[in-house]
Amino acid sequence: MGSPLPEASWNEVEGVYYTGAGTSEPLWLFVSIGLCALALVLGIVHERHAYRRAELDHRD
Amino acid sequence: MEDEIAALTEQVATLSADLAAVAGGATNTVFAETYYYLTIPLMVLIHVGFLAYEMGASRQKNVLASGIKNILAFAFLVPAFFYAGWFVYWAFPTGFSMSTGFFEISGWDYAVAAANPVGEVMGPNLADNATGVFWGAFTLFAATTASIMSGAVIERIRLFAFILLALVLGTFAWVFAAAWGWHADGWLVQEWGYHDFGAAGVVHMVAGFFALGVLINLGPRIGKYNPDGSANHLAGHSMPMTLVGLMTIIAGFWGFLMACVIVPGEAWSWSATEFTSIYGTPVTLSALAFNILMGFAGGIIGAWMTTRDPFWMMSGALAGIISCAAGLDLYWPPMAFAIGFAGAAFMPVAARFLERIGIDDAVGAVTVHGVIGVWGVMAAGLFAAGYPAFQGDAGSVATISIVGQAVGVAVMAACGFVPGYVLSLLLRMMGLLRVPRAAEIAGLDKTKVPAIAYPEGFIGEGGDSSFTAGVGGRPAGGYAR
Numbered sequence: 001m002g003s004p005l006p007e008a009s010w011n012e013v014e015g016v017y018y019t020g021a022g023t024s025e026p027l028w029l030f031v032s033i034g035l036c037a038l039a040l041v042l043g044i045v046h047e048r049h050a051y052r053r054a055e056l057d058h059r060d
Numbered sequence: 061m062e063d064e065i066a067a068l069t070e071q072v073a074t075l076s077a078d079l080a081a082v083a084g085g086a087t088n089t090v091f092a093e094t095y096y097y098l099t100i101p102l103m104v105l106i107h108v109g110f111l112a113y114e115m116g117a118s119r120q121k122n123v124l125a126s127g128i129k130n131i132l133a134f135a136f137l138v139p140a141f142f143y144a145g146w147f148v149y150w151a152f153p154t155g156f157s158m159s160t161g162f163f164e165i166s167g168w169d170y171a172v173a174a175a176n177p178v179g180e181v182m183g184p185n186l187a188d189n190a191t192g193v194f195w196g197a198f199t200l201f202a203a204t205t206a207s208i209m210s211g212a213v214i215e216r217i218r219l220f221a222f223i224l225l226a227l228v229l230g231t232f233a234w235v236f237a238a239a240w241g242w243h244a245d246g247w248l249v250q251e252w253g254y255h256d257f258g259a260a261g262v263v264h265m266v267a268g269f270f271a272l273g274v275l276i277n278l279g280p281r282i283g284k285y286n287p288d289g290s291a292n293h294l295a296g297h298s299m300p301m302t303l304v305g306l307m308t309i310i311a312g313f314w315g316f317l318m319a320c321v322i323v324p325g326e327a328w329s330w331s332a333t334e335f336t337s338i339y340g341t342p343v344t345l346s347a348l349a350f351n352i353l354m355g356f357a358g359g360i361i362g363a364w365m366t367t368r369d370p371f372w373m374m375s376g377a378l379a380g381i382i383s384c385a386a387g388l389d390l391y392w393p394p395m396a397f398a399i400g401f402a403g404a405a406f407m408p409v410a411a412r413f414l415e416r417i418g419i420d421d422a423v424g425a426v427t428v429h430g431v432i433g434v435w436g437v438m439a440a441g442l443f444a445a446g447y448p449a450f451q452g453d454a455g456s457v458a459t460i461s462i463v464g465q466a467v468g469v470a471v472m473a474a475c476g477f478v479p480g481y482v483l484s485l486l487l488r489m490m491g492l493l494r495v496p497r498a499a500e501i502a503g504l505d506k507t508k509v510p511a512i513a514y515p516e517g518f519i520g521e522g523g524d525s526s527f528t529a530g531v532g533g534r535p536a537g538g539y540a541r
Contacts, residue, residue, distance in 0.1 A: 001395075003446030009454040010341055017342070018392040019444050025392060032394035035358070035401050039365040046368060 089189050092323040096193035102315020103200035105308055107134050110207040112305030114214055117296035117423050121503025122215045123513045129219060133206040133226040141199040142182070145231040146175040149198065149238055153245040161245025163340075163450075190328060197319040201238075201263060202230035204316065208267035209480075211423035213274055215281050215294075216500050219508075221487045225274060228479055234266040237475040241468055244339050244450050253449035253458035254468040257337050258317050258385030260436030261468050266476035268430025272419065273480025277488045280420030282500050291415045294422070297518065299371060306374035310356060313381055317348055317388065330451070340451045343389040351396040355384035358400030366405045375424055376404035379432045386440035386465075390447060399443065403435045430476070434469050441465030 004021035005013060020028070111130050118126040137145075151158045151171035160167035174181065174191065181191040206226035213222060241248040242262045248254035256262050285291055296302055320338060324331045330340035337343050359380015364373045380400030384391060391399065410431040411424055419426065441462035448457040449464075458464070487493040494500075499507040 001443050003444065003460075005447065007454040008446065008448045008457060008459045010448055010451055011453065013342065017390070018347070019387070019390050019395060020392055025394075028392055028394040028398060032354075032358070032397040032401075035398060036361065039361045042365055 088325040092326050092329075093189040093193055095323050096190075096197050096319060099315040099319035100193070100196045100200055103197070103204070103312055103319065105312030106200070106204055106316060107207055107312070109305045109307070109309030109312055110210065112301050112308060114211045114305070114423065116298040116301030116303075116305060117211065118214050119294065119503075120297040120513065120518055121505055123297060123505065124509045124511055125219075125504035125507075126214045128509065129214070129217070129222050130207060130210050132219070132223055133210055133230075134203045136223050136227060137203045137206055137230040138199055140227050140231040141202050142195070143177050145202055145235050146182075146195050146198060147171050147177065148232060148235040149243070150175045152236060152239040153243040153247065155240075155247055161243075162250055163244050166239075166243065166245035190326065201259070201316070201319070202234065205234045205263055205267040205270075206230045208264070208425050208429050209271040209274065212271040212421045212425035213278055214422045215504065216494055217274075217278060218492060218495055221484070221493045224487070225270075225480065225483060228483055229267060229270045229476075233270055233475050233479045234263055237266045237472050238262045240471065242338055248464075248468055248471060249339060249449050250458060252464035252467045253460050254464050255339070255390075255440050255444065255447070255449055255460045256386045256437060256468065257339075257343070257389040258320055258381075260382050260385035260433050260440075261472035264382050264385070264429040265433030265437065265469070265472040268426050268428070268433055269473045269476030270480035271421070271476075272426045272430055273477045273482075274484040275419050275421060275426065276481060277484040278494060280418065281422070282497065284420045285418070289418075291420075303370055303374050306371075306378065310377050310381070313378075314352065317352060317385075318345075321345070321348070337389050339449060341389070341448070347389055350393040351384055351388045351391050352381060354393045354397040355380040355388070355400035358397035358402075359383065359404035362401035362404035363407060367408050372407060372411075372424075375428050376407060379404040379407050379428050382429065382432045383436045383439060386436045387444045390440075390444045395443060399439050403432045403439075406435070407432065430473075433472070437465050437469050437472065438462070 001020045001024050003019070004023070005017065016022075107130070111127055114126045114130050115123045150166055151168055153166040154161045158168040158171070160170065164170070172179070175195075176182065181188045182195070185191075206229055209226065209229055210222070238246075238259075240246045241254050241256055242259060243249065246254070254261075281294060283292060284294060321343060322330050322336045322338060322340070324333050324335060330336040331342070334342050335344055356377050357380070359376040359378070360373055361376075363369075363376020363379065367373065367376075380403060383400045383403030384396045387399075388396070407424070407427055411421075411427045414421060414426055421427065440460060441464065444460050445462060447460045448454075449460055450457055484493055495504065495507075505511075505513060
């Protein structure tokens with residue numbers, strides 16, 4: 001994370017300059033994929049409960 | 061003869077080079093001018109979006125009054141920014157002294173040359189292809205701040221009071237913040253390394269905290285709170301209109317962020333060949349494309365996960381972009397996704413807290429722009445520390461830091477909250493802030509608008525003032541099921 005620049009200057013910077021370049025890419029890749037997966041799983045659970053509730057209500 | 065041919069050949073070569081330079085220069089000048097010109101209609105989409113958003117969030121009896129308020133804020137800010145706002149931005153970066161800054165693109169003399177409302181460049185001028193389009197882009201930024209405040213105060217603020225507050229916010233409050241934190245000569249940038257590429261602090265925090273100051277004095281809508289302090293949800297009359305409005309704001313945001321970039325190759329450019337931020341630091345449109353989309357997506361998904369509510373989902377899109385805005389030029393895209401996700405997922409916590417302490421923010425403006433703006437500014441300090449804040453040699457340039465961003469947060473919050481609170485307090489003391497109770501109950505459209513929003517009626521349960529269980533209805537006080 002943070003600046004990957006070798007010194008605190010934009011002089012001579014060419015190419016890659018994003019935060020954490022060369023060190024933390026795998027971490028953030030897994031974090032973002034994990035967040036998507038977590039949201040999907042919780043979404044499935046929520047949807048299942050909602051449909052079950054609808055079926056119970058309809059039965060009544 | 062041979063000498064004559066050689067001389068002519070040399071002359072032709074020189075003329076060709078001169079022509080290429082002029083043509084290339086003219087082409088670049090036209091490109092730069094067109095680039096900023098196009099950001100303006102894109103940013104007008106932000107106002108289309110806010111208009112739909114606010115009208116949809118209003119109850120049927122107030123829908124046109126909310127629309128008029130929003131449109132007039134935009135209209136009044138255009139001349140105000142011409143007369144004063146543009147000058148403030150160029151005159152005050154170093155503080156209140158109007159002295160010339162480090163890069164010599166600020167101070168009284170510079171402002172008189174570049175932004176004097178009676179000066180030669182503030183009108184059609186064949187020698188100036190930049191002032192009008194820059195002014196236009198900044199005017200749209202100013203109008204955005206007013207629109208942010210506009211939604212929070214719907215259904216009970218007096219029109220005159222709102223316009224006055226919008227003028228102060230759009231012409232002075234955010235402009236001082238921008239001069240200090242969104243200008244290479246700004247003292248926040250020079251001394252603290254404050255970095256805010258996409259104006260998370262300068263626009264969003266200032267507008268959100270300004271709205272908070274106003275809401276404290278304005279008070280909640282009638283019916284919002286019960287005698288025991290519990291809150292009721294006052295549903296707007298059209299959630300679909302609100303959702304389309306929010307998505308339109310996202311489309312307009314591309315213009316906003318596009319206008320945060322400085323085109324290369326002109327006399328006023330930082331670089332001959334590269335896009336830069338407003339601070340002169342390098343950036344590419346590709347970087348923005350990556351991080352805007354990732355922040356937007358992370359925001360929607362994060363908000364969906366914690367609220368399931370379409371209104372908060374789309375607000376999450378905005379929150380996601382605001383969360384990433386300060387470091388949009390620097391983040392690695394999956395990091396931007398996570399930052400946006402975190403900000404949007406936290407939104408309902410902040411919204412519930414504000415509601416619990418008696419702040420009736422009809423559209424969540426304080427949450428989305430104020431609170432998430434804080435996260436956006438601090439995220440740059442957490443995840444982008446160490447980058448130089450402007451051009452220069454190592455050791456001579458302030459760098460981005462948590463402390464610098466925290467100082468920026470304090471300044472931005474003050475730039476917004478103090479004028480919003482003080483002016484609204486004065487208006488309240490003079491009886492000019494809030495509409496009379498009878499007008500609020502009857503509805504502002506019936507009271508003062510010579511038109512009917514839905515002359516053939518509108519489908520809903522329970523009539524207009526008790527319209528809670530139909531379109532957009534949610535359990536009172538609840539944000540997630």
